[in-house]
Amino acid sequence: MAQLYFEYGAMGSGKSIEILKVAHNYESQDKEVLLLTPLVDDRDGIGVIASRIGLKRPATVVDENENLYEMIQDRQNAKLAAVLVDEAQFLTANQVDQLAYVVDDLGLPVMAFGLKQDAFNHLFEGSRRLLEIADKLEEMKTICSFCGKKATTQLRIANGQPQYSGNQVQIGGDESYLPTCRKHWYHPVLEMIPKN
Missing domain, CATH: 3.40.50.300 (P-loop containing nucleotide triphosphate hydrolases)
Known part of the structure; x- marks a missing residue:
C-alpha cells in the first residue's frame, strides 16, 4: 500500500x-x-x-x-x-x-x-x-559539530559568527551551516566555528 x-x-x-x-x-x-x-x-x-x-x-x-x-x-x-x-x-x-x-x-x-x-x-x-x-x-540522525550529541538543527554561520536572523532561505553547505544540538545552537563554542 x-x-x-x-x-x-x-x-x-x-x-x-x-x-x-x-x-x-x-x-x-x-x-x-x-x-x-x-x-x-x-x-x-x-x-x-x-x-x-x-x-x-x-x-x-x-x-x-x-x-x-x-x-x-x-x-x-x-x-x-x-x-x-x-x-x-x-x-x-x-x-x-x-x-x-x-x-x-x-x-x-x-x-x-x-x-x-x-x-x-x-x-x-x-x-x-x-x-x-x-x-x-x-x-535521520547526525551529530553536533561541538559536542558529538545528536544534532537536532543547524546553525547558520558567516565570517566565523553565528547568525540568528536573516532570510529563512539561504542556500549553502558546510561553509554556511553546522549541525548542532539545541544547547550549542543557543551557545556555540565560538573558537570552534570555522572562519570563512
Whole structure:
C-alpha cells in the first residue's frame, strides 16, 4: 500500500545520499523513479541532487507554482514505482497536499526528504505540512559539530559568527551551516566555528 513518507534531519545527516540510494535500489530492480528537486536549491546546479560525499544525479525541477499531482499523473506509466523528493522543506503546503493525492489517488509511494526547521528553529512550510499529514515520519540522525550529541538543527554561520536572523532561505553547505544540538545552537563554542 502506497504511503507518504517524510525523512527529515539536520544538515549533514545524509538525506541526499539516502534519496540517491533509494533511487538506485528501485532502478536495480528495473523500476522507474521520478526524482524531484525544488528550483530554489541551486547549490550544485539547478536540477541536481548531490550528496556531500560527491554522488549526484539529475532530477526534475519544480517551482512553487508547479502542480505536482498533475505533473506526476502526466508522467505515470506501468514502470513508475515511486516519487522521490529532495529538499522537500521548500515545497508549499499545497504541493505537499498534492503529493498526498498522488499516494491516495494514483497509488504511488512518495518519499520526501528535507530539513524539519530552518536555521532559526522555525518550521519550513513544506516540512510543517509533511509533519501534519505524512503516513510515516523518520528522523535521520547526525551529530553536533561541538559536542558529538545528536544534532537536532543547524546553525547558520558567516565570517566565523553565528547568525540568528536573516532570510529563512539561504542556500549553502558546510561553509554556511553546522549541525548542532539545541544547547550549542543557543551557545556555540565560538573558537570552534570555522572562519570563512
